[in-house]
Amino acid sequence: MDNCIFCKIAGGEIPAATLYEDDEFRVILDAGPASRGHALILPKAHYTDLFELPEDLAAKAVKLAKRLLPAMKKALNCDGFHLVQNNGTAAGQTVPHYHLHIIPCYADKGPAAVWTPGECTDEDRELIPKLVKENL
């Protein structure tokens, strides 16, 4: 993808603070971090989101996160992590190149990503599992 900033960063055309690199991925520090050490796992190949990402790369991205977490925990002395991955502008995705956020959390600061819990209605408890299973 010619005009994709994350293609350029992942491919090394634009420099970024790189925590890890192999043939398929580059892991960089987020330029607008939610917390200290906020990192992004970028596949080097362009896929817009999880819908497009091939299954094997999706699995590799999570495996890579699993490998990075203990190293980041030691390096940053953090107490927990969010793994966040936005799909679509409605979900807040601002860069249309798949990326997995690794967001360190610090006990004294509380969770870096929060949402307000709503209510799951009896109707939805009945209907949603049925509808999803029908579409699997």
Ligand code: AMP
């Ligand atoms: P999302 O909202 O899930 O698409 O996340 C995009 C993330 O990319 C945001 O957290 C941005 O701070 C980060 N970001 C955007 N441009 C850059 C860049 N050039 N280098 C590093 N991080 C970036």
Ligand code: ZN
């Ligand atoms: Zn791209």
